[in-house]
Amino acid sequence: MGFFKSVGTVTRKVVTGPKAYIVPRVVRKTGKQLFNYDNRVNSIYCPRCGESYLKLLEPTATPQRVKESAFYLVEDIPEDSLVYWVCPECGFGFEADTYGLKKSKDTIEQVRDFIRDTSLDELHSDIEITDDEIEEKINNHMRTSRIYFFISFIFIMFMMIGAIKGAILFVLAISLFIATLVLIALKWSYRAWQLRTNSLYAENPKEQFLTWLSTNNPFKAP
DSSP states (O other): OHHHHHHHHHHHHHHHHHHHHTSSOHHHHHHHHHSTTSHHHHOOBOTTTSSSBOEEEOGGGSOHHHHHHSEESSSSOOGGGEEEEEOTTTOOEEEEEOTTOSSGGGGHHHHHHHHHHHOHHHHHHHTTOOHHHHHHHHHHHHHHHHHHHHHHHHHHHHHHHHHHHTOHHHHHHHHHHHHHHHHHHHHHHHHHHHHHHTOTTOSSHHHHHHHHHHHSOTTSOO
16 A cells, blocks of 8 residues: 555656646746745745645634644744744644744744754654654655656657757757756755755755755665
């Protein structure tokens, strides 16, 4: 059963990936998702399910079940200064305080500090995630990464054929497609390494990614 679940997870990522990253706005969508210009700067990878980023929600938009189970980062928060950081996949969330902040999104620092101070082992025990589940996610991420690398290699063959035949526009178009596939492959390989090393919540995500890229083999499981 676990094997088929893993295959289903990887298949879903591969099938839905191109839709999310390529169609219809290649450069903007890829940049926002793969680099730290939006989600990775202003949010945190969900520590429970590992499938999405936490999203900022106002209290009126937050389901009651999430409010009841959310981690309280500050005691006795006034109702008018509450916001929630919630995972859209599993509903895991944190309650944060906007008091004294110019923007609600700045409350993400409260979440980062809480996770760093709490320790991942304690946090995982609170949300009932096991080592086997983490290992399964790591393996799924690496399978997804290798599939994207393999697909990109196939398209490189097509690009070489187009170059030989002098189809310049075809080569330019397919090279952008290949670059996107490689970036997605790098993303999943990097995510597997983060899970392995408990480094999902770096203070400088961009620097950490570049360090990983220069010192690790993205084809090899961490």
